[in-house]
Amino acid sequence: MNKELLNQDSQKLILLGNEAIVRGALEAGVQFVATYPGTPASEIGNDFAEIARNNDKLYFEFSTNEKLAMEAVIGASFSGLKCLCAMKNFGLNVASDSLLPFLYTGSKGPAVIVVADDPSCHSSAQSEENSRGFAGLAHIPILEPSDVQECLDFTKLAFEISQKFNLPVMVRLTTRVAHQRAIVKTSDLPEASPSGAKFESNKHQFVTMPPRVLEMHQELLEKLDKIKEFAEENGINKLQIPQQANPKSRLARIGVITSGVSYLHVMEALRMLGIDVPVLKLGFFNPLPKEKIKQFIKPLKKVLVVEELEPYLEKETICLAKEVNPKLEIHGKSLLPEVGELKPEQVMAALALIIGKKLKPLPVVDFKTIKHKPRFCTTPVCPYWRVFAAIKQAAPQGTIFGGDIGCYMIAAFEPMQIYDYMFCMGSSVGIGHGIAKAVGGKQKAITLMGDGTFFHSGMPALLNASYNRSNILAIIVDNRITAMTGHQPNPGMGQNAEEGTVSEARIEQIVGSFGIKEENIKVVDPVDDFNGMVAAVKELYAKNELSVIIARRICALLEKKQKKNQDKS
Amino acid sequence: MDKNGTFNIIVVGVGGQGLMTLLKIISQAAFDAGLDVKTSELHGLSQRGGSVSVYIRFGEKVFSPLVPQGQADLILALEQQESLNGLYFANKKTVFLINQQETPTMAQTADKAEIEQELKKVVRRAIFLPASNVCQKELGSDVFSGVYLLGYAAKKGFLPFKREELESAVRETMPEKYWESNLKALELAGH
Ligand SMILES: Cc1ncc(C[n+]2csc(CCOP(=O)(O)OP(=O)(O)O)c2C)c(N)n1
Ligand code: SF4
Numbered sequence: 001m002n003k004e005l006l007n008q009d010s011q012k013l014i015l016l017g018n019e020a021i022v023r024g025a026l027e028a029g030v031q032f033v034a035t036y037p038g039t040p041a042s043e044i045g046n047d048f049a050e051i052a053r054n055n056d057k058l059y060f061e062f063s064t065n066e067k068l069a070m071e072a073v074i075g076a077s078f079s080g081l082k083c084l085c086a087m088k089n090f091g092l093n094v095a096s097d098s099l100l101p102f103l104y105t106g107s108k109g110p111a112v113i114v115v116a117d118d119p120s121c122h123s124s125a126q127s128e129e130n131s132r133g134f135a136g137l138a139h140i141p142i143l144e145p146s147d148v149q150e151c152l153d154f155t156k157l158a159f160e161i162s163q164k165f166n167l168p169v170m171v172r173l174t175t176r177v178a179h180q181r182a183i184v185k186t187s188d189l190p191e192a193s194p195s196g197a198k199f200e201s202n203k204h205q206f207v208t209m210p211p212r213v214l215e216m217h218q219e220l221l222e223k224l225d226k227i228k229e230f231a232e233e234n235g236i237n238k239l240q241i242p243q244q245a246n247p248k249s250r251l252a253r254i255g256v257i258t259s260g261v262s263y264l265h266v267m268e269a270l271r272m273l274g275i276d277v278p279v280l281k282l283g284f285f286n287p288l289p290k291e292k293i294k295q296f297i298k299p300l301k302k303v304l305v306v307e308e309l310e311p312y313l314e315k316e317t318i319c320l321a322k323e324v325n326p327k328l329e330i331h332g333k334s335l336l337p338e339v340g341e342l343k344p345e346q347v348m349a350a351l352a353l354i355i356g357k358k359l360k361p362l363p364v365v366d367f368k369t370i371k372h373k374p375r376f377c378t379t380p381v382c383p384y385w386r387v388f389a390a391i392k393q394a395a396p397q398g399t400i401f402g403g404d405i406g407c408y409m410i411a412a413f414e415p416m417q418i419y420d421y422m423f424c425m426g427s428s429v430g431i432g433h434g435i436a437k438a439v440g441g442k443q444k445a446i447t448l449m450g451d452g453t454f455f456h457s458g459m460p461a462l463l464n465a466s467y468n469r470s471n472i473l474a475i476i477v478d479n480r481i482t483a484m485t486g487h488q489p490n491p492g493m494g495q496n497a498e499e500g501t502v503s504e505a506r507i508e509q510i511v512g513s514f515g516i517k518e519e520n521i522k523v524v525d526p527v528d529d530f531n532g533m534v535a536a537v538k539e540l541y542a543k544n545e546l547s548v549i550i551a552r553r554i555c556a557l558l559e560k561k562q563k564k565n566q567d568k569s
Numbered sequence: 570m571d572k573n574g575t576f577n578i579i580v581v582g583v584g585g586q587g588l589m590t591l592l593k594i595i596s597q598a599a600f601d602a603g604l605d606v607k608t609s610e611l612h613g614l615s616q617r618g619g620s621v622s623v624y625i626r627f628g629e630k631v632f633s634p635l636v637p638q639g640q641a642d643l644i645l646a647l648e649q650q651e652s653l654n655g656l657y658f659a660n661k662k663t664v665f666l667i668n669q670q671e672t673p674t675m676a677q678t679a680d681k682a683e684i685e686q687e688l689k690k691v692v693r694r695a696i697f698l699p700a701s702n703v704c705q706k707e708l709g710s711d712v713f714s715g716v717y718l719l720g721y722a723a724k725k726g727f728l729p730f731k732r733e734e735l736e737s738a739v740r741e742t743m744p745e746k747y748w749e750s751n752l753k754a755l756e757l758a759g760h
Contacts, residue, residue, distance in 0.1 A: 013600075014596055014597065014600050014606060039612050039613030039614070040612060040613070042612070042613075043612075122611050122613070122614075123611065123612060123613025123614045124613075124614075125614075147607075175611070176609055176634055176635065179609060179610050179611060179612060180607060180608065180609055180634040181592070181596055181606070181607070181608040181609075181610070181634075182605075182606060182607045182608070182631075182634070183600060183605065183606055261633075261634070264607075264632045264633045264634065265632075265633045265635070267632040267633070268632040268633035268637065271573050271632065272571075272572075272573070272637065343635060343637070343638070344633045344635055344637040345637045345638040345639075348637070362638060362639050365656070365690050365691055367653060367656050367687045367690055367691070368653060368679060368683070368687050369653045369654050369656070370620075370650040370651070370653050370654070370674055370677055370678065370679055371619075371620050371654070371674070372583045372584075372618060372619050372620045372648075372650075372651070372672060372674050373618075373619055373674070373675055373676075374584065374614055374616075374617040374618050374619035375617065375618045375619075375675070376617070376618075377617070377618070378618070407617065410617060413675070414675045414676050415675045415676075484613065484614070484617075485613065486612070486613075
C-alpha cells in the first residue's frame with residue numbers, strides 16, 4: 001500500500017484512482033468496509049485490508065461474495081456506521097438482490113457503493129457490462145468521476161449525499177478512471193470518532209413487506225426528487241462556456257455533453273483541434289440534472305453526446321430536446337462506437353465532423369502486430385500446468401469442458417483452448433449440470449472452478465447438481481487463495497483480513513455433506529502426485545454419477561511470497 | 570512533445586516485466602519537475618504474461634490519460650515483439666527503445682529483422698539495446714531492463730529529465746532495499 005494514503009495532513013501527490021477513493025473515504029471518516037475483489041476495483045479492498053489491520057476504528061472484510069459484502073454494509077449502516085462497499089461491475093449483479101430493497105429501506109449510517117466497469121474488457125471476460133443500467137433498475141443515485149481528484153472528491157460527496165438523504169449512493173468508475181494516476185490534493189484526515197454503533201429496532205423502516213413496501217417505493221421516488229433538486233444546483237455538473245465566446249459565432253451554437261473519462265477525451269480533442277465549444281460535464285449520472293441539460297441545449301444548433309457503451313445520456317438528451325429545442329441536431333452513437341472504450345482520437349474525429357473541420361488523415365500503415373496471450377506463471381511454475389496436463393492425458397476425446405473465472409481460465413487461450421463454454425463465477429457447474437440433464441448419459445462434462453469461486457457461488461451450484469442427480473465431474477482447483485485478482489484471502493485458507501488466522505473451511509467436508517458419494521470425492525496434489533491426478537480423472541470420468549476432484553496445490557506465486565516473508569522473520 | 574506541450578510515453582511489454590515500476594518513476598520525475606501528469610495502467614488478466622501497454626503523459630496541463638494515436642514521443646518496448654503493438658501510437662519522429670529480448674508467444678512470432686522492417690514503415694529511430702543481457706550480467710536479473718532503457722533515454726536526451734532527476738524519482742517511489750540495483754541500472758546505460 002502507498003503509505004502516503006495515511007498522512008494526517010493535506011498534501012499534493014500522485015495517486016491511483018482507486019487509492020483516491022480510499023483516501024476520500026478516510027477523509028469522510030469511513031468506519032466499515034466490505035468488498036469482494038474484482039479488477040478494476042481490487043486495490044480498494046487491498047488497501048483497506050492493510051489500513052484496517054490493528055485499527056479498531058475501522059472494520060474491514062473480504063466477504064465471500066458481493067451480495068454478502070453488500071449485506072454486511074447494510075447491517076452496519078442500519079447500526080449507524082459510515083460504510084463503503086466496493087466491487088467490479090459483475091459483482092453488482094450478484095449483490096443486486098440486496099441492493100434493490102436497500103434503496104427502499106434507505107440507509108441510516110451513510111453507505112457508498114463503489115462499482116468499477118471495464119469497457120473493452122481489459123480484465124474481464126464475460127461482458128462489457130455498463131453499471132449505469134442500475135440507475136433505472138435500482139433507482140440508486142450515481143456519481144461519475146472522470147479523474148483522480150474527482151475520485152477523492154466525489155467519494156466524499158457521496159458520503160454527504162447519503163448522510164443527507166438516507167440513501168446509498170453509487171460511485172461508478174471505469175478502468176481508465178480507477179487505474180488512472182494523476183496529481184491529487186488531499187485534505188486533512190479527521191480525528192477518528194468513537195463508533196457509536198447501535199442497532200435500534202425500526203420495523204417500520206427495515207422490514208420490507210407489502211403493503212408497506214409500496215409506501216417505501218413512493219418514499220424512494222420522493223427522496224430522488226429531492227436529490228434531483230440538489231443535483232441541479234450542485235457544482236459537480238459543470239458548465240464550461242468558452243472564455244472569449246462570441247455568442248454569434250457558429251461554434252457557440254455547438255455543444256458537448258459528457259461525463260466520466262469521456263470528458264477528459266473531449267477536452268483533449270478540443271485542444272488538439274484548437275477549438276473551444278460549450279461543454280456540459282455531468283458529475284451526476286442519476287438523478288440527471290434535467291433542467292440544467294435543457295438550459296444547455298436550448299440555444300444550441302448541434303450537440304454531441306460523448307459517452308462510452310450504451311447511449312443513456314444521448315437518449316435523455318433526445319427526450320429533453322423535444323421539450324425545449326425540437327430542431328436540435330443530436331449526435332452520439334451515430335459518430336462514436338457503442339462497443340469498446342472510447343479513445344481521444346475517436347472523439348476528435350467526431351468533433352471535427354460536427355464542426356465541419358477537415359482533419360488531415362493519419363497515414364494508414366499496415367503493420368504486423370504480435371500479441372502475447374496470458375499464460376500460467378512459469379517462474380515459479382504454476383500448478384495448473386500439471387492439472388491441465390493430467391486432464392489432457394486422462395479425458396477421452398469428446399469430453400465437454402466447462403470453464404469458470406480465475407487463473408485457470410487462461411486455459412481458454414491458445415494453445416490449450418480447452419473450454420467449450422465459459423460464463424460467470426460459479427457457472428461451470430450450473431451449466432454443466434444443464435447439459436448433463438439435456439443429453440442424458442450420451443456425453444459427459446468435466447468442469448473446472450477454483451477455491452475462491454467455489455466459496456463465492458460454486459457451493460449452491462454443486463448442491464443443485466447433487467440434489468438433481470447430475471453426472472458431471474467437477475474439478476475444484478484449490479490453489480489456497482483467490483489468485484487472479486491479486487491474492488486475496490478466502491475461507492479455505494484459514495485466514496481473514498481482520499483477524500489473521502481463523503478456522504479453515506474444508507471443501508471436501510462441504511461437498512461431502514451435499515449427498516455426493518464418499519468414493520466419488522477425491523483430494524489429489526496434481527504436482528506431487530501427478531499420476532494420482534491422472535488416475536482420479538480416469539476413474540471418476542468412467543462413472544455415470546456426480547463426482548468431485550479437489551486438486552489441491554498452493555499457487556506457486558503465493559508459495560514464493562510466503563517463503564520470502566518467512567525468510568524475513 | 571505534441572503541439573500542446575504534452576510529452577507522451579508508451580511502455581509496452583509482457584505482464585510481469587516491471588511496466589508499473591517505470592510508470593511510477595517517470596511520473597514522479599514529472600511531478601517533481603512541477604508538471605501535470607496523467608497515466609493509465611492495466612491490472613488483472615493481462616498481467617499474467619500477456620501483452621500490456623501503459624501510458625504516461627506530462628506537461629503544462631494534461632487531460633486524457635490515454636495517448637492519442639500517432640502522438641507518442643518515446644516508446645519503450647521491454648520485449649522486442651511488443652514494440653509492434655506500440656506502432657499505433659508512433660509518428661515518424663517517435664523514438665523507439667527496444668529491449669533485445671524475446672518472450673515466445675504461443676502463436677505468431679517475428680524476428681528482429683522483421684520487427685525492424687515493420688517499424689521502419691513509420692519511424693526513423695528504432696534502437697535495439699541489449700538491456701536484458703546487460704542487466705542479467707551486471708545485476709543478476711533482467712527485471713531492471715526497463716530502468717536501463719530509461720537511463721539510456723535520459724542520457725541521449727530522448728526524455729526531458731536528467732539521470733539525477735530519475736535517481737531521485739527512484740528513491741521516492743521504491744523501498745530503500747531496491748535503490749541500489751535500480752540506480753545501477755540507470756547508470757549502466759550511461760556508459
Ligand atoms: C461476480 C464477480 N466477482 C468478481 C470477479 C472477479 N474475479 C475474476 S477471477 C476471480 C478470482 C477467482 O478465484 P479462484 O476461483 O480461487 O481462482 P484463482 O484465480 O485462484 O485460480 C475473481 C474474484 C468476477 N469475474 N465476477
Ligand atoms: S498466480 Fe498462482 S494460480 Fe495464477 S497463474 Fe500464477 S501461479 Fe498459477
